[in-house]
Amino acid sequence: xxxxxxxxxxxxxxxxxxxxxxxxxxxxxxxxxxxxxxxxxxxxxxxxxxxxxxxxxxxxxxxxxxxxxxxxxxxxxxxxxxxxxxxxxxxxxxxxxxxxxxxxxxxxxxxxxxxxxxxxxxxxxxxxxxxxxxxxxxxxxxxxxxxxxxxxxxxxxxxxxxxxxxxxxxxxxxxxxxxxxxxxxxxxxxxxxxxx
Numbered sequence: 001x002x003x004x005x006x007x008x009x010x011x012x013x014x015x016x017x018x019x020x021x022x023x024x025x026x027x028x029x030x031x032x033x034x035x036x037x038x039x040x041x042x043x044x045x046x047x048x049x050x051x052x053x054x055x056x057x058x059x060x061x062x063x064x065x066x067x068x069x070x071x072x073x074x075x076x077x078x079x080x081x082x083x084x085x086x087x088x089x090x091x092x093x094x095x096x097x098x099x100x101x102x103x104x105x106x107x108x109x110x111x112x113x114x115x116x117x118x119x120x121x122x123x124x125x126x127x128x129x130x131x132x133x134x135x136x137x138x139x140x141x142x143x144x145x146x147x148x149x150x151x152x153x154x155x156x157x158x159x160x161x162x163x164x165x166x167x168x169x170x171x172x173x174x175x176x177x178x179x180x181x182x183x184x185x186x187x188x189x190x191x192x193x194x195x196x
Contacts, residue, residue, distance in 0.1 A: 003067050003086040003108065004048025012050060015064035015084055016041050019054045028057055047086075047108075074098035074123060084108065091116045095123030095170060102127045104161070113160045120144060120170025127163075127174045134158045135174050141167040150176035 020037055023029040029037070037053050044050050050065045060068065066085035071092035073079060082103030089111055093100050096119075105128055118125050118139075129135060135150035144167030163174065 002048075003110065004046060006047050006108070008044050008047050008050060012047060012065060012084060013041050013044060016050050016053055019058060019064045023054075023057045072100050072102055074100035074125075082106070086110065087114055087116075089115055092119075093117075093125050093127070094119045095121070095125045097122045099123060100125045104128060104133075105130045109159060112157070113162065115162045115164065118163050118165040118172050120165075120167045120172050122169050124171045125173070127161075127172075129161055129174060129176050131177045132158055133176065134160045135176070136160060136162045137172075137174070138163060139165045139167075141172075142169070144168060144170045144172075146172040148174035148176070149178075150174055 017038060020029065020034055020041070024031065024034045040053055041050065044053075047065060047067060051063060051067055054063060058064075060066070060070075061079075061081070064083065066081075066083070069086075069088050071094065072081050074095040076097050078099045078101075080101040080103070082101070082105075084106050085108070087104060087107040087109050091114070093102055093116065100123070102125070116127075118127070129150060132153050132155055133150060134153045135148045137146050137148055139146065146163075146167050161174070163172070165172070
């Protein structure tokens with residue numbers, strides 16, 4: 001199924017409404033246009049109905065919902081992809097004398113096993129993954145580094161992010177949230193008991 005036909009969640013609709021409220025606040029939309037567009041958002045059932053509502057308000061890299069299939073290219077500059085976006089199979093990220101940040105914590109994975117090609121030439125690629133994702137780093141590195149802080153997932157069938165590509169005098173780094181240690185768990189349980 002194409003991502004355009006996937007059902008939109010309340011969180012997806014709220015992201016678009018926030019962009020509309022910001023546009024009203026700085027004068028890009030008047031109240032009549034806001035009401036018209038917000039009624040479209042409230043009536044939207046699929047993800048494909050949402051991007052068109054804010055297409056003329058924000059540049060493509062700042063859209064609240066991104067369904068386009070574009071590589072992330074950082075050539076002599078910095079590029080970031082984050083928020084709610086569709087991660088297609090075979091996604092590409094390239095840093096050539098630049099820096100690329102890919103935040104996958106709110107990305108919509110089309111498959112449970114997601115393959116991505118990451119290349120860093122005299123540059124840096126940093127990828128943030130949510131907790132529970134298993135990361136497999138493949139490819140090669142020459143005078144560069146390819147590292148991950150993700151640990152083996154405790155889930156029986158975890159989502160897998162498989163990264164291919166190469167690093168030539170560059171860095172590819174995959175970051176996962178830190179797991180709470182025993183002391184952090186004890187503090188959290190104690191707080192739960194007090195607040196209960």
